[in-house]
Amino acid sequence: MKKKRICWLAVIVCCLFLWGGAGGRTVLAADHVITDFSRIFYIPAGAVLKDGDMQGLREIYDDMGCMAYTEAGEELYLNVVWDYSAIDLRTAGAYELKGTVQLPEGYVSKAELPAWTAEISVQNPGQPELQVHSRMISAGIYYFPWIVDQDPDTMTIWMRKEGEDWINVSEEGYGFCDADGMYLSCQSMLPGNVYTLTVTYERGKTRNLTYRYGSDGALDVISYQPGTLGNTLQKDRTIRSIESINEKDLQRCMAYAVRVGQSLAGVRANLEETFHILGSTCEEYEDSAAHPSVVMPSVWDFNQVNAAVPGVYKVTGTFTVPQGYEAASGLLVPEAVAYVVVQRPDQPEVQTCCMTGVDTLYFPLVLDAFGDSQLSEFQVYLKNAGTEKRVENRNFYFTRKGLYLKRGILKQNQEYGIYVLYPGGSTGVYTFQYDEDLITNEHWYERNYADRDGKDFPDIDNGQEKVTDTSTIMAGNRLLDLIRMGEKQIPFEKDGVLVEVPTETVKDWEIEDKDQIQVDISREENIISVKISKNGNEITEIPGAVLKVPYTSEDGEPMLTDETGNTYTGTVEETQKVAVIPIERPGEYTVEETPEEEASEEADVKTEDISLDTEEFHSSGEIPAGAQEKIEKKDLSKQHKKTAAVVGNVAILLILLWRLQIGKGRKLRKGGRGEREQGK
Numbered sequence: 001m002k003k004k005r006i007c008w009l010a011v012i013v014c015c016l017f018l019w020g021g022a023g024g025r026t027v028l029a030a031d032h033v034i035t036d037f038s039r040i041f042y043i044p045a046g047a048v049l050k051d052g053d054m055q056g057l058r059e060i061y062d063d064m065g066c067m068a069y070t071e072a073g074e075e076l077y078l079n080v081v082w083d084y085s086a087i088d089l090r091t092a093g094a095y096e097l098k099g100t101v102q103l104p105e106g107y108v109s110k111a112e113l114p115a116w117t118a119e120i121s122v123q124n125p126g127q128p129e130l131q132v133h134s135r136m137i138s139a140g141i142y143y144f145p146w147i148v149d150q151d152p153d154t155m156t157i158w159m160r161k162e163g164e165d166w167i168n169v170s171e172e173g174y175g176f177c178d179a180d181g182m183y184l185s186c187q188s189m190l191p192g193n194v195y196t197l198t199v200t201y202e203r204g205k206t207r208n209l210t211y212r213y214g215s216d217g218a219l220d221v222i223s224y225q226p227g228t229l230g231n232t233l234q235k236d237r238t239i240r241s242i243e244s245i246n247e248k249d250l251q252r253c254m255a256y257a258v259r260v261g262q263s264l265a266g267v268r269a270n271l272e273e274t275f276h277i278l279g280s281t282c283e284e285y286e287d288s289a290a291h292p293s294v295v296m297p298s299v300w301d302f303n304q305v306n307a308a309v310p311g312v313y314k315v316t317g318t319f320t321v322p323q324g325y326e327a328a329s330g331l332l333v334p335e336a337v338a339y340v341v342v343q344r345p346d347q348p349e350v351q352t353c354c355m356t357g358v359d360t361l362y363f364p365l366v367l368d369a370f371g372d373s374q375l376s377e378f379q380v381y382l383k384n385a386g387t388e389k390r391v392e393n394r395n396f397y398f399t400r401k402g403l404y405l406k407r408g409i410l411k412q413n414q415e416y417g418i419y420v421l422y423p424g425g426s427t428g429v430y431t432f433q434y435d436e437d438l439i440t441n442e443h444w445y446e447r448n449y450a451d452r453d454g455k456d457f458p459d460i461d462n463g464q465e466k467v468t469d470t471s472t473i474m475a476g477n478r479l480l481d482l483i484r485m486g487e488k489q490i491p492f493e494k495d496g497v498l499v500e501v502p503t504e505t506v507k508d509w510e511i512e513d514k515d516q517i518q519v520d521i522s523r524e525e526n527i528i529s530v531k532i533s534k535n536g537n538e539i540t541e542i543p544g545a546v547l548k549v550p551y552t553s554e555d556g557e558p559m560l561t562d563e564t565g566n567t568y569t570g571t572v573e574e575t576q577k578v579a580v581i582p583i584e585r586p587g588e589y590t591v592e593e594t595p596e597e598e599a600s601e602e603a604d605v606k607t608e609d610i611s612l613d614t615e616e617f618h619s620s621g622e623i624p625a626g627a628q629e630k631i632e633k634k635d636l637s638k639q640h641k642k643t644a645a646v647v648g649n650v651a652i653l654l655i656l657l658w659r660l661q662i663g664k665g666r667k668l669r670k671g672g673r674g675e676r677e678q679g680k
Contacts, residue, residue, distance in 0.1 A: 078103075240280065345368035477514075489503065562588070
């Protein structure tokens, strides 16, 4: 109970900060014509004992004030002056305390002078009352002050909707009692209904307060008189309706990225903890004290996810009736959908996304292979309507979980392709249709038959295509589309080894739509095997092909030796740490290196003032001449630069009582009840 009070009192304190005032500071105005006044957003109701004094309340009210603004733009702080003469401390009852401002000598106002009211309850000792209240608009709470000399834990709030039985509001979690008064959530009521409210305590109960709850949030008092507590409501255990939900929002509620072989227990737990819907015992959904909502947790099916195989997997969630409840016959409950991408740490991919926040798309990636400093080097590219451009840094950012992209750079009903260029390579292209449903008609591509160059692969699948860690079977029409797209190199990548075959060579394979092309690439230590076949027939020649393999040696040149003893010498792309070696045919190769003293003399290349042309690299698959030295210099420069990002988060405390924990594990939350600010 103490924890509950602390949470509620924190709400009260935050609201009291909104009273306004400048601590008595006065700025003399150069112009004596006042044109406007600031507002006091919350004035608390107060309680005082009969035959007592107002000293405690005076300390609160006399400290309130507002700002006056002159035509010249100057500010003048004015204290509120209260008329305490209207309160009769000798007679218990409800009183209205009025306050206004007095203009300093020499000042006039074009604006109407503001006036404020506060409700005061004069109470008999030992008899707390619900005579007056004030409303914390931003928190959705009604405060009924009292003077109490017993333990608030022994007090219970009871409410009765007209025509129904009494319910225990404290037990349902829509209000609680404290030493200074009773707090009631607006969520406990529905506009337009008449309610009666009372509080019981050890030695008695308050009188019954009957009022109509208005659509504007006002409590229009009908009567306040003694009354009995009648029949109490029997709790209904049948869920007949669910809250109004846009089911489209549930079709892409979250996306996750996990490493190959990683346990899915954390993803499952996060989904179950995050997503639930609310059910109601009413035929038409209602969440109030009379008919409190019931949390229906989610249960997720991961049977289709193979954490050992990279790819994109869809998981579904169903919302279940909690223990002790039953679902009414015919109750329709929607399903939720989330996506899980399984990736190798050294081969991140942009493969799916979801919404996070109001204006951000989130693309999950596994980024274990990259240091924090390398994340700043990641670049994002968008393809749209035949064009491709780099996304400006201010429109995206990366964390360890993946890419966050601002929605503002996307246009409705447009098709986009997105890929990421990172140190050492590039993801494949993820294409999607962006519209009011967020993402539709999406296509993701395994890196195994995507490419480092970020090219878009058509979504063609004749049902025979298959992808494993070392093998890819693809449809002939997929390769034909790549050829028609004007690709210069067709990439095949497996097990960290990339083989690029010239498009002109692939044309010689005479591929037809229904053909099947199988590529097997495997690597065991320094032995690399490359096999390509068409409809089961081995392809023996791939002239002009290039093999790329991770290579970290700083001495000598990389070299391949085939099964017949022929050798192929290549070069090293220092930035990507990749050996690039030409090969003429599939087969088995041994990766070696030539000693430094035997290495051929490097060609004298002009070092023009250029940087790596990403667009040229993506269209040709080759690094432009002279770019390598520039890359090395650029990398050395980056190693000596230190970047610092200062993220300023201005925290605006919005008191949203989303089922704040009180009572028997229930939560108190603020609902949309047509609230508006208190008038001047």
